[in-house]
Amino acid sequence: MATAITVRALTVHRGGRPIFDSLTFTVEAGTVTGLLGPSGSGKTTLIRSVVGVQITKSGSVEVLGEPAGSPSLRSRVRYVTQEPSIYSDLTIAENVGYFATLYGCTKPEAERAIAAVHLDTLPRKQLVRDLSGGQRTRVTLACALVGAPEVLVLDEPTVGLDPVLREDLWRMFHRIADDGTSILISSHVMDEARRCDRLLFMRDGRLIADDTPADIRTRTGQDDLEDAFLALASHT
Numbered sequence: 479m480a481t482a483i484t485v486r487a488l489t490v491h492r493g494g495r496p497i498f499d500s501l502t503f504t505v506e507a508g509t510v511t512g513l514l515g516p517s518g519s520g521k522t523t524l525i526r527s528v529v530g531v532q533i534t535k536s537g538s539v540e541v542l543g544e545p546a547g548s549p550s551l552r553s554r555v556r557y558v559t560q561e562p563s564i565y566s567d568l569t570i571a572e573n574v575g576y577f578a579t580l581y582g583c584t585k586p587e588a589e590r591a592i593a594a595v596h597l598d599t600l601p602r603k604q605l606v607r608d609l610s611g612g613q614r615t616r617v618t619l620a621c622a623l624v625g626a627p628e629v630l631v632l633d634e635p636t637v638g639l640d641p642v643l644r645e646d647l648w649r650m651f652h653r654i655a656d657d658g659t660s661i662l663i664s665s666h667v668m669d670e671a672r673r674c675d676r677l678l679f680m681r682d683g684r685l686i687a688d689d690t691p692a693d694i695r696t697r698t699g700q701d702d703l704e705d706a707f708l709a710l711a712s713h714t
């Protein structure tokens with residue numbers, strides 16, 4: 479299987495102290511890879527490194543064979559941060575249309591992104607500020623999906639959403655991955671681990687597992703992935 483992201487011996491310091499020391503892993507193309515770990519374990523810092531906005535001390539990060547953050551990756555890699563990045567005084571179509579213009583995409587491509595997140599049935603004139611929290615998350619995702627990026631990096635996209643909506647979004651992530659987009663998604667909700675094709679478990683800046691959910695269950699003898707995480711954390 480092709481590799482979408484390759485991280486080699488990555489070392490990052492923030493605020494004068496080490497966050498990671500020599501982290502190495504790959505993310506396979508066309509998979510949903512979950513980056514899971516407690517708050518403060520380094521997920522956002524790692525994601526920032528993958529999208530090329532984090533100053534790194536040593537090591538390398540390659541995305542689609544190019545150094546992370548290369549200008550050539552701008553339209554091929556999309557990053558959804560934890561902060562909302564859409565305009566509440568615009569409609570869904572205006573928001574997605576704005577990002578489509580930035581990425582040099584067409585109106586039909588914007589419409590396809592809106593349909594992909596199942597927002598195409600809402601009234602065309604409805605402003606984003608009048609949408610529910612979950613619908614706003616989907617608008618953010620539509621903005622990131624416009625033009626079918628090859629890599630999608632999502633920092634805790636389901637935080638604060640109800641279980642039904644989370645389920646719906648995870649189904650959508652798999653649909654997008656089935657269409658060929660590689661997804662790296664962070665979460666501190668262990669319940670979401672089982673929904674990933676592959677898992678990176680992170681604790682205190684260290685990767686304590688890099689495997690499939692099935693292999694992690696077998697290796698730890700734990701059915702529940704939260705218990706598996708705790709078992710791995712206690713041995714490292």
Ligand SMILES: Nc1ncnc2c1ncn2[C@@H]1O[C@H](COP(=O)(O)OP(=O)(O)OP(=O)(O)O)[C@@H](O)[C@H]1O
Nearest residue numbers: 492493497515516517518519520521522523524666
């Ligand atoms: N701007 C910063 N300057 C210095 N240290 C920082 C900065 N941002 C984060 N850190 C530290 O880096 C470590 C990793 O933080 P990071 O945000 O990557 O964790 P996280 O796993 O994404 O947490 P959360 O789930 O709460 O978002 C933490 O110890 C944090 O205090």
